[in-house]
Amino acid sequence: MAAELPDAPHLDPLAREALQLPDDRRLARIDRDLWIGYGRALDIGQRLERILQSGRRMRPDNLLVVGPSNNGKTAIARHFVARHTPPEDPGAERATIPVALIQAPNGPRIPQLLSAILAALGRPPLAWRSTAQLRAEAHRAMADVGLRLLLVDDLHNIRGSRCAPMLVELREIGSCTGVSLGGFATREIVDVLRQDEQLANRMAPCPLPRWRLDDPDYARLLATFARYLPLRRPSGLTHPDLAARLLAAADGLIGGVAAALRRAAAEAVRTGHECIDDTMLARPGVLEPPAWAEVAAAGNL
Ligand SMILES: Nc1ncnc2c1ncn2[C@@H]1O[C@H](COP(=O)(O)OP(=O)(O)OP(=O)(O)O)[C@@H](O)[C@H]1O
Ligand SMILES: [Mg+2]
Incomplete structure:
Protein backbone atom coordinates (compact mmCIF):
# COMPACT_ATOMS: atom_id res chain seq x y z
CA MET A 1 0.00 0.00 0.00
CA ALA A 2 1.30 3.50 -0.84
CA ALA A 3 2.58 5.43 2.18
CA GLU A 4 0.33 8.27 3.41
CA LEU A 5 1.50 11.58 2.01
CA PRO A 6 2.07 14.42 4.47
CA ASP A 7 -0.94 16.68 4.88
CA ALA A 8 0.06 19.69 2.79
CA PRO A 9 -2.81 20.61 0.47
CA HIS A 10 -0.88 23.67 -0.77
CA LEU A 11 1.57 21.38 -2.60
CA ASP A 12 1.54 19.27 -5.73
CA PRO A 13 1.69 15.54 -4.83
CA LEU A 14 5.32 15.28 -6.02
CA ALA A 15 6.36 18.16 -3.77
CA ARG A 16 4.33 16.66 -0.93
CA GLU A 17 6.30 13.44 -1.31
CA ALA A 18 9.52 15.43 -1.09
CA LEU A 19 8.51 16.65 2.39
CA GLN A 20 9.39 13.16 3.62
CA LEU A 21 13.00 13.48 2.47
CA PRO A 22 15.79 14.40 4.87
CA ASP A 23 16.60 18.11 4.67
CA ASP A 24 19.77 17.72 2.59
CA ARG A 25 17.85 15.84 -0.09
CA ARG A 26 14.96 18.28 0.08
CA LEU A 27 17.48 21.09 -0.50
CA ALA A 28 18.84 19.21 -3.52
CA ARG A 29 15.28 18.86 -4.80
CA ILE A 30 14.74 22.61 -4.46
CA ASP A 31 17.91 23.17 -6.44
CA ARG A 32 16.68 21.09 -9.37
CA ASP A 33 15.56 22.50 -12.72
CA LEU A 34 11.83 22.77 -12.93
CA TRP A 35 9.78 23.31 -16.07
CA ILE A 36 6.70 25.48 -15.74
CA GLY A 37 4.58 25.79 -18.86
CA TYR A 38 3.59 29.48 -18.67
CA LEU A 208 9.81 36.82 -25.13
CA PRO A 209 9.77 40.08 -23.17
CA ARG A 210 10.57 40.77 -19.54
CA TRP A 211 7.76 39.86 -17.13
CA ARG A 212 5.36 42.50 -15.86
CA LEU A 213 3.59 42.71 -12.55
CA ASP A 214 0.18 43.25 -14.15
CA ASP A 215 0.53 40.18 -16.37
CA PRO A 216 -1.85 37.50 -15.01
CA ASP A 217 0.67 34.95 -16.23
CA TYR A 218 3.15 36.26 -13.65
CA ALA A 219 0.74 35.52 -10.79
CA ARG A 220 0.16 32.06 -12.25
CA LEU A 221 3.91 31.49 -12.52
CA LEU A 222 4.39 32.34 -8.84
CA ALA A 223 1.45 30.18 -7.82
CA THR A 224 2.95 27.26 -9.74
CA PHE A 225 6.37 27.73 -8.15
CA ALA A 226 4.64 27.72 -4.76
CA ARG A 227 3.01 24.37 -5.51
CA TYR A 228 6.31 22.76 -6.52
CA LEU A 229 8.71 24.06 -3.86
CA PRO A 230 8.55 21.44 -1.09
CA LEU A 231 7.94 23.61 2.00
CA ARG A 232 5.71 22.57 4.89
CA ARG A 233 3.76 25.85 5.14
CA PRO A 234 1.96 27.74 2.33
CA SER A 235 3.93 30.69 0.94
CA GLY A 236 1.47 33.27 -0.43
CA LEU A 237 3.88 34.19 -3.23
CA THR A 238 1.15 35.99 -5.15
CA HIS A 239 0.74 38.63 -2.45
CA PRO A 240 1.15 41.89 -4.44
CA ASP A 241 4.03 43.31 -2.34
CA LEU A 242 5.97 40.10 -2.35
CA ALA A 243 5.37 39.54 -6.08
CA ALA A 244 6.53 43.09 -6.81
CA ARG A 245 9.70 42.81 -4.70
CA LEU A 246 10.62 39.55 -6.40
CA LEU A 247 10.06 40.91 -9.88
CA ALA A 248 12.06 44.09 -9.22
CA ALA A 249 14.97 42.11 -7.76
CA ALA A 250 14.84 39.74 -10.75
CA ASP A 251 14.84 42.65 -13.20
CA GLY A 252 11.75 41.13 -14.81
CA LEU A 253 13.52 37.91 -15.81
CA ILE A 254 12.17 34.42 -15.15
CA GLY A 255 15.68 33.20 -14.37
CA GLY A 256 16.01 35.84 -11.65
CA VAL A 257 12.61 34.98 -10.18
CA ALA A 258 13.38 31.24 -10.19
CA ALA A 259 16.81 31.74 -8.62
CA ALA A 260 15.52 34.05 -5.86
CA LEU A 261 12.71 31.62 -5.06
CA ARG A 262 15.16 28.73 -4.87
CA ARG A 263 17.41 30.69 -2.50
CA ALA A 264 14.41 31.74 -0.37
CA ALA A 265 13.08 28.17 -0.26
CA ALA A 266 16.50 26.85 0.78
CA GLU A 267 16.60 29.44 3.59
CA ALA A 268 13.09 28.41 4.62
CA VAL A 269 14.28 24.80 5.01
CA ARG A 270 17.56 25.67 6.77
CA THR A 271 15.93 28.06 9.26
CA GLY A 272 12.88 25.85 9.85
CA HIS A 273 10.64 28.78 8.75
CA GLU A 274 9.15 26.46 6.08
CA CYS A 275 7.52 29.10 3.88
CA ILE A 276 8.58 32.02 1.71
CA ASP A 277 7.50 35.43 3.00
CA ASP A 278 9.01 38.88 3.63
CA THR A 279 11.24 37.49 6.39
CA MET A 280 12.80 34.97 4.00
CA LEU A 281 13.19 37.51 1.18
CA ALA A 282 15.01 39.78 3.64
CA ARG A 283 17.61 37.11 4.48
CA PRO A 284 21.07 38.04 3.20
CA GLY A 285 21.77 36.93 -0.34
CA VAL A 286 18.19 35.88 -1.12
CA LEU A 287 17.15 38.81 -3.33
CA GLU A 288 20.67 39.98 -4.14
CA PRO A 289 23.09 37.30 -5.17
CA PRO A 290 26.79 38.30 -4.89
CA ALA A 291 27.30 40.97 -7.54
CA TRP A 292 30.25 40.93 -9.92
CA ALA A 293 30.85 44.57 -9.08
CA GLU A 294 31.70 43.49 -5.50
CA VAL A 295 33.98 40.74 -6.74
CA ALA A 296 35.73 43.14 -9.08
CA ALA A 297 36.19 45.63 -6.24
CA ALA A 298 37.55 43.05 -3.78
CA GLY A 299 41.16 43.84 -3.02
CA ASN A 300 42.07 40.36 -1.83
CA LEU A 301 41.38 38.37 -4.99
N1 LIG B 1 9.66 27.35 -18.05
C1 LIG B 1 10.42 27.52 -16.96
N2 LIG B 1 10.03 27.03 -15.76
C2 LIG B 1 10.79 27.21 -14.67
N3 LIG B 1 11.96 27.86 -14.65
C3 LIG B 1 12.40 28.39 -15.80
C4 LIG B 1 11.66 28.24 -17.02
N4 LIG B 1 12.33 28.85 -18.01
C5 LIG B 1 13.45 29.35 -17.45
N5 LIG B 1 13.50 29.08 -16.14
C6 LIG B 1 14.58 29.48 -15.20
O1 LIG B 1 15.29 30.56 -15.78
C7 LIG B 1 16.67 30.24 -15.94
C8 LIG B 1 17.17 30.88 -17.21
O2 LIG B 1 16.54 30.28 -18.33
P1 LIG B 1 17.30 30.07 -19.72
O3 LIG B 1 18.67 29.55 -19.49
O4 LIG B 1 16.39 29.29 -20.58
O5 LIG B 1 17.41 31.59 -20.22
P2 LIG B 1 17.93 32.13 -21.63
O6 LIG B 1 16.89 33.11 -22.10
O7 LIG B 1 18.28 31.01 -22.52
O8 LIG B 1 19.24 32.95 -21.20
P3 LIG B 1 20.56 33.22 -22.10
O9 LIG B 1 20.14 34.17 -23.21
O10 LIG B 1 21.49 33.89 -21.13
O11 LIG B 1 21.05 31.91 -22.60
C9 LIG B 1 16.70 28.72 -15.95
O12 LIG B 1 17.93 28.24 -15.47
C10 LIG B 1 15.56 28.35 -15.01
O13 LIG B 1 16.00 28.41 -13.66
MG1 LIG C 1 20.09 30.37 -23.30
Whole structure:
Protein backbone atom coordinates (compact mmCIF):
# COMPACT_ATOMS: atom_id res chain seq x y z
CA MET A 1 0.00 0.00 0.00
CA ALA A 2 1.30 3.50 -0.84
CA ALA A 3 2.58 5.43 2.18
CA GLU A 4 0.33 8.27 3.41
CA LEU A 5 1.50 11.58 2.01
CA PRO A 6 2.07 14.42 4.47
CA ASP A 7 -0.94 16.68 4.88
CA ALA A 8 0.06 19.69 2.79
CA PRO A 9 -2.81 20.61 0.47
CA HIS A 10 -0.88 23.67 -0.77
CA LEU A 11 1.57 21.38 -2.60
CA ASP A 12 1.54 19.27 -5.73
CA PRO A 13 1.69 15.54 -4.83
CA LEU A 14 5.32 15.28 -6.02
CA ALA A 15 6.36 18.16 -3.77
CA ARG A 16 4.33 16.66 -0.93
CA GLU A 17 6.30 13.44 -1.31
CA ALA A 18 9.52 15.43 -1.09
CA LEU A 19 8.51 16.65 2.39
CA GLN A 20 9.39 13.16 3.62
CA LEU A 21 13.00 13.48 2.47
CA PRO A 22 15.79 14.40 4.87
CA ASP A 23 16.60 18.11 4.67
CA ASP A 24 19.77 17.72 2.59
CA ARG A 25 17.85 15.84 -0.09
CA ARG A 26 14.96 18.28 0.08
CA LEU A 27 17.48 21.09 -0.50
CA ALA A 28 18.84 19.21 -3.52
CA ARG A 29 15.28 18.86 -4.80
CA ILE A 30 14.74 22.61 -4.46
CA ASP A 31 17.91 23.17 -6.44
CA ARG A 32 16.68 21.09 -9.37
CA ASP A 33 15.56 22.50 -12.72
CA LEU A 34 11.83 22.77 -12.93
CA TRP A 35 9.78 23.31 -16.07
CA ILE A 36 6.70 25.48 -15.74
CA GLY A 37 4.58 25.79 -18.86
CA TYR A 38 3.59 29.48 -18.67
CA GLY A 39 1.47 31.14 -21.38
CA ARG A 40 4.14 32.54 -23.68
CA ALA A 41 6.26 29.39 -23.48
CA LEU A 42 3.23 27.25 -24.36
CA ASP A 43 2.39 29.58 -27.21
CA ILE A 44 5.92 29.31 -28.65
CA GLY A 45 5.72 25.53 -28.22
CA GLN A 46 2.48 25.47 -30.21
CA ARG A 47 3.96 27.62 -32.97
CA LEU A 48 6.95 25.31 -33.21
CA GLU A 49 4.59 22.35 -33.25
CA ARG A 50 2.65 23.82 -36.18
CA ILE A 51 5.90 24.36 -38.09
CA LEU A 52 6.91 20.79 -37.35
CA GLN A 53 3.63 19.39 -38.65
CA SER A 54 3.45 21.68 -41.68
CA GLY A 55 3.60 19.95 -45.03
CA ARG A 56 5.04 23.00 -46.79
CA ARG A 57 8.66 22.20 -47.52
CA MET A 58 9.32 24.42 -50.56
CA ARG A 59 9.62 27.56 -48.46
CA PRO A 60 9.34 26.30 -44.90
CA ASP A 61 8.20 28.54 -42.04
CA ASN A 62 10.78 29.67 -39.53
CA LEU A 63 10.44 31.21 -36.09
CA LEU A 64 12.79 33.48 -34.20
CA VAL A 65 12.31 33.83 -30.44
CA VAL A 66 13.89 37.06 -29.22
CA GLY A 67 14.26 37.91 -25.55
CA PRO A 68 16.74 39.12 -22.97
CA SER A 69 19.33 36.86 -21.40
CA ASN A 70 18.08 34.69 -18.50
CA ASN A 71 14.46 34.83 -19.67
CA GLY A 72 13.83 31.18 -20.53
CA LYS A 73 14.77 30.82 -24.21
CA THR A 74 17.02 27.78 -23.81
CA ALA A 75 14.52 26.20 -21.42
CA ILE A 76 11.81 26.43 -24.11
CA ALA A 77 14.10 24.97 -26.78
CA ARG A 78 15.23 22.07 -24.57
CA HIS A 79 11.72 21.30 -23.40
CA PHE A 80 10.49 21.17 -26.99
CA VAL A 81 13.30 18.83 -28.06
CA ALA A 82 12.79 16.59 -25.03
CA ARG A 83 9.11 16.22 -25.91
CA HIS A 84 9.90 15.30 -29.50
CA THR A 85 12.77 12.90 -29.11
CA PRO A 86 11.41 9.53 -30.19
CA PRO A 87 12.37 6.57 -27.99
CA GLU A 88 15.28 4.59 -29.40
CA ASP A 89 14.15 1.76 -31.62
CA PRO A 90 16.88 -0.87 -31.94
CA GLY A 91 14.90 -2.55 -34.73
CA ALA A 92 14.74 0.57 -36.90
CA GLU A 93 17.01 0.65 -39.93
CA ARG A 94 17.91 4.25 -39.24
CA ALA A 95 17.17 6.81 -36.59
CA THR A 96 14.35 9.29 -37.07
CA ILE A 97 15.10 12.71 -35.63
CA PRO A 98 12.31 15.21 -36.35
CA VAL A 99 13.78 18.00 -34.19
CA ALA A 100 17.38 18.78 -33.28
CA LEU A 101 18.92 21.54 -31.18
CA ILE A 102 22.31 23.06 -31.79
CA GLN A 103 24.30 25.88 -30.31
CA ALA A 104 25.07 28.67 -32.80
CA PRO A 105 28.76 28.97 -33.61
CA ASN A 106 30.72 31.73 -32.00
CA GLY A 107 31.08 34.09 -34.96
CA PRO A 108 30.02 33.57 -38.56
CA ARG A 109 31.81 30.23 -38.85
CA ILE A 110 30.03 28.09 -41.41
CA PRO A 111 32.08 24.88 -40.87
CA GLN A 112 31.23 24.97 -37.14
CA LEU A 113 27.55 25.37 -37.95
CA LEU A 114 27.60 22.36 -40.28
CA SER A 115 29.66 20.26 -37.83
CA ALA A 116 27.22 21.12 -35.03
CA ILE A 117 24.33 19.89 -37.19
CA LEU A 118 26.16 16.65 -37.95
CA ALA A 119 26.97 16.11 -34.26
CA ALA A 120 23.34 16.75 -33.23
CA LEU A 121 22.24 14.10 -35.72
CA GLY A 122 24.61 11.56 -34.16
CA ARG A 123 27.24 11.67 -36.92
CA PRO A 124 30.78 11.18 -35.63
CA PRO A 125 33.14 14.13 -36.06
CA LEU A 126 34.74 14.05 -39.50
CA ALA A 127 38.38 14.40 -40.33
CA TRP A 128 39.15 17.62 -42.14
CA ARG A 129 36.59 18.36 -44.86
CA SER A 130 36.07 21.32 -47.12
CA THR A 131 33.04 23.48 -46.37
CA ALA A 132 31.38 22.14 -49.52
CA GLN A 133 31.85 18.54 -48.32
CA LEU A 134 30.59 19.37 -44.85
CA ARG A 135 27.56 21.07 -46.38
CA ALA A 136 26.79 18.07 -48.57
CA GLU A 137 27.12 15.70 -45.60
CA ALA A 138 25.03 17.88 -43.30
CA HIS A 139 22.26 18.21 -45.89
CA ARG A 140 22.36 14.45 -46.53
CA ALA A 141 22.25 13.67 -42.81
CA MET A 142 19.23 15.97 -42.34
CA ALA A 143 17.39 14.15 -45.11
CA ASP A 144 18.45 10.70 -43.79
CA VAL A 145 17.00 11.23 -40.32
CA GLY A 146 13.90 13.04 -41.60
CA LEU A 147 14.77 16.28 -39.82
CA ARG A 148 11.91 18.81 -40.00
CA LEU A 149 12.97 21.49 -37.55
CA LEU A 150 16.42 22.69 -36.59
CA LEU A 151 16.53 24.75 -33.41
CA VAL A 152 19.52 27.06 -33.09
CA ASP A 153 20.17 28.48 -29.64
CA ASP A 154 22.00 31.78 -29.10
CA LEU A 155 21.67 32.65 -32.78
CA HIS A 156 22.96 36.19 -32.08
CA ASN A 157 26.40 34.62 -31.56
CA ILE A 158 26.85 34.35 -35.34
CA ARG A 159 27.40 38.10 -35.51
CA GLY A 160 30.74 39.36 -36.68
CA SER A 161 32.27 40.96 -39.69
CA ARG A 162 31.46 39.13 -42.91
CA CYS A 163 28.29 37.59 -41.54
CA ALA A 164 26.46 37.65 -44.89
CA PRO A 165 27.62 34.17 -46.11
CA MET A 166 26.49 32.67 -42.79
CA LEU A 167 23.02 34.13 -43.28
CA VAL A 168 22.89 32.71 -46.79
CA GLU A 169 23.95 29.34 -45.38
CA LEU A 170 21.07 29.40 -42.90
CA ARG A 171 18.66 30.42 -45.63
CA GLU A 172 19.87 27.58 -47.84
CA ILE A 173 19.14 25.00 -45.16
CA GLY A 174 15.49 25.80 -45.76
CA SER A 175 15.59 26.15 -49.51
CA CYS A 176 17.79 23.07 -50.16
CA THR A 177 16.48 20.63 -47.55
CA GLY A 178 13.03 21.94 -46.57
CA VAL A 179 14.06 21.95 -42.90
CA SER A 180 12.55 24.79 -40.84
CA LEU A 181 14.60 26.91 -38.47
CA GLY A 182 13.70 27.86 -34.92
CA GLY A 183 16.13 30.47 -33.66
CA PHE A 184 16.57 31.71 -30.08
CA ALA A 185 18.43 34.98 -29.60
CA THR A 186 18.82 38.24 -27.77
CA ARG A 187 17.85 41.46 -29.53
CA GLU A 188 21.33 41.74 -31.03
CA ILE A 189 20.02 39.41 -33.73
CA VAL A 190 17.90 42.25 -35.14
CA ASP A 191 21.00 44.05 -36.43
CA VAL A 192 22.40 40.80 -37.80
CA LEU A 193 19.24 40.04 -39.77
CA ARG A 194 19.27 43.51 -41.31
CA GLN A 195 22.07 42.20 -43.50
CA ASP A 196 19.87 39.61 -45.19
CA GLU A 197 16.39 40.75 -45.96
CA GLN A 198 15.46 37.44 -47.53
CA LEU A 199 16.26 35.50 -44.36
CA ALA A 200 14.58 38.16 -42.19
CA ASN A 201 11.42 37.81 -44.33
CA ARG A 202 11.42 34.07 -43.78
CA MET A 203 11.66 34.33 -39.99
CA ALA A 204 8.56 35.14 -37.96
CA PRO A 205 9.63 37.16 -34.91
CA CYS A 206 8.34 35.98 -31.58
CA PRO A 207 9.19 38.20 -28.61
CA LEU A 208 9.81 36.82 -25.13
CA PRO A 209 9.77 40.08 -23.17
CA ARG A 210 10.57 40.77 -19.54
CA TRP A 211 7.76 39.86 -17.13
CA ARG A 212 5.36 42.50 -15.86
CA LEU A 213 3.59 42.71 -12.55
CA ASP A 214 0.18 43.25 -14.15
CA ASP A 215 0.53 40.18 -16.37
CA PRO A 216 -1.85 37.50 -15.01
CA ASP A 217 0.67 34.95 -16.23
CA TYR A 218 3.15 36.26 -13.65
CA ALA A 219 0.74 35.52 -10.79
CA ARG A 220 0.16 32.06 -12.25
CA LEU A 221 3.91 31.49 -12.52
CA LEU A 222 4.39 32.34 -8.84
CA ALA A 223 1.45 30.18 -7.82
CA THR A 224 2.95 27.26 -9.74
CA PHE A 225 6.37 27.73 -8.15
CA ALA A 226 4.64 27.72 -4.76
CA ARG A 227 3.01 24.37 -5.51
CA TYR A 228 6.31 22.76 -6.52
CA LEU A 229 8.71 24.06 -3.86
CA PRO A 230 8.55 21.44 -1.09
CA LEU A 231 7.94 23.61 2.00
CA ARG A 232 5.71 22.57 4.89
CA ARG A 233 3.76 25.85 5.14
CA PRO A 234 1.96 27.74 2.33
CA SER A 235 3.93 30.69 0.94
CA GLY A 236 1.47 33.27 -0.43
CA LEU A 237 3.88 34.19 -3.23
CA THR A 238 1.15 35.99 -5.15
CA HIS A 239 0.74 38.63 -2.45
CA PRO A 240 1.15 41.89 -4.44
CA ASP A 241 4.03 43.31 -2.34
CA LEU A 242 5.97 40.10 -2.35
CA ALA A 243 5.37 39.54 -6.08
CA ALA A 244 6.53 43.09 -6.81
CA ARG A 245 9.70 42.81 -4.70
CA LEU A 246 10.62 39.55 -6.40
CA LEU A 247 10.06 40.91 -9.88
CA ALA A 248 12.06 44.09 -9.22
CA ALA A 249 14.97 42.11 -7.76
CA ALA A 250 14.84 39.74 -10.75
CA ASP A 251 14.84 42.65 -13.20
CA GLY A 252 11.75 41.13 -14.81
CA LEU A 253 13.52 37.91 -15.81
CA ILE A 254 12.17 34.42 -15.15
CA GLY A 255 15.68 33.20 -14.37
CA GLY A 256 16.01 35.84 -11.65
CA VAL A 257 12.61 34.98 -10.18
CA ALA A 258 13.38 31.24 -10.19
CA ALA A 259 16.81 31.74 -8.62
CA ALA A 260 15.52 34.05 -5.86
CA LEU A 261 12.71 31.62 -5.06
CA ARG A 262 15.16 28.73 -4.87
CA ARG A 263 17.41 30.69 -2.50
CA ALA A 264 14.41 31.74 -0.37
CA ALA A 265 13.08 28.17 -0.26
CA ALA A 266 16.50 26.85 0.78
CA GLU A 267 16.60 29.44 3.59
CA ALA A 268 13.09 28.41 4.62
CA VAL A 269 14.28 24.80 5.01
CA ARG A 270 17.56 25.67 6.77
CA THR A 271 15.93 28.06 9.26
CA GLY A 272 12.88 25.85 9.85
CA HIS A 273 10.64 28.78 8.75
CA GLU A 274 9.15 26.46 6.08
CA CYS A 275 7.52 29.10 3.88
CA ILE A 276 8.58 32.02 1.71
CA ASP A 277 7.50 35.43 3.00
CA ASP A 278 9.01 38.88 3.63
CA THR A 279 11.24 37.49 6.39
CA MET A 280 12.80 34.97 4.00
CA LEU A 281 13.19 37.51 1.18
CA ALA A 282 15.01 39.78 3.64
CA ARG A 283 17.61 37.11 4.48
CA PRO A 284 21.07 38.04 3.20
CA GLY A 285 21.77 36.93 -0.34
CA VAL A 286 18.19 35.88 -1.12
CA LEU A 287 17.15 38.81 -3.33
CA GLU A 288 20.67 39.98 -4.14
CA PRO A 289 23.09 37.30 -5.17
CA PRO A 290 26.79 38.30 -4.89
CA ALA A 291 27.30 40.97 -7.54
CA TRP A 292 30.25 40.93 -9.92
CA ALA A 293 30.85 44.57 -9.08
CA GLU A 294 31.70 43.49 -5.50
CA VAL A 295 33.98 40.74 -6.74
CA ALA A 296 35.73 43.14 -9.08
CA ALA A 297 36.19 45.63 -6.24
CA ALA A 298 37.55 43.05 -3.78
CA GLY A 299 41.16 43.84 -3.02
CA ASN A 300 42.07 40.36 -1.83
CA LEU A 301 41.38 38.37 -4.99
N1 LIG B 1 9.66 27.35 -18.05
C1 LIG B 1 10.42 27.52 -16.96
N2 LIG B 1 10.03 27.03 -15.76
C2 LIG B 1 10.79 27.21 -14.67
N3 LIG B 1 11.96 27.86 -14.65
C3 LIG B 1 12.40 28.39 -15.80
C4 LIG B 1 11.66 28.24 -17.02
N4 LIG B 1 12.33 28.85 -18.01
C5 LIG B 1 13.45 29.35 -17.45
N5 LIG B 1 13.50 29.08 -16.14
C6 LIG B 1 14.58 29.48 -15.20
O1 LIG B 1 15.29 30.56 -15.78
C7 LIG B 1 16.67 30.24 -15.94
C8 LIG B 1 17.17 30.88 -17.21
O2 LIG B 1 16.54 30.28 -18.33
P1 LIG B 1 17.30 30.07 -19.72
O3 LIG B 1 18.67 29.55 -19.49
O4 LIG B 1 16.39 29.29 -20.58
O5 LIG B 1 17.41 31.59 -20.22
P2 LIG B 1 17.93 32.13 -21.63
O6 LIG B 1 16.89 33.11 -22.10
O7 LIG B 1 18.28 31.01 -22.52
O8 LIG B 1 19.24 32.95 -21.20
P3 LIG B 1 20.56 33.22 -22.10
O9 LIG B 1 20.14 34.17 -23.21
O10 LIG B 1 21.49 33.89 -21.13
O11 LIG B 1 21.05 31.91 -22.60
C9 LIG B 1 16.70 28.72 -15.95
O12 LIG B 1 17.93 28.24 -15.47
C10 LIG B 1 15.56 28.35 -15.01
O13 LIG B 1 16.00 28.41 -13.66
MG1 LIG C 1 20.09 30.37 -23.30
